[in-house]
Amino acid sequence: ATSPAVVVADENIVPVEFEVQGMTCGGCERHVSDAVTKLEGIIEVSASFENKNTIVKFDKTKTTIEEIQKAIAGTGYKVKEKINKSPQPLAPAGRQ
DSSP, X not given: OOOOOOOOOGGGEEEEEEEEESOOSHHHHHHHHHHHHTSTTEXXXXXXXXXXXXXXXXXXXXXXXXXXXHXXXXXXXXXXXXXXXXXXOOOOTTOO
């Protein structure tokens, strides 16, 4: 028997970016990614030591930004949520 794929409603998917200080290599990225992936509701994790950040897409009905932040902090790196400076989506050029 095949198990049904987990379907997450689009409105429940939240992308969030964290500033993560202390990662120096691909191993660090994996360490952070593995810690976050263990949480329930994580859809995608992209950690980058070059950009000093980790981008996470998650199901807001299953976990929270705080839980993700705790998981990253638990790996020993300094982490803080990166607040998007322009929360409004940019209007296409020429349309105001």
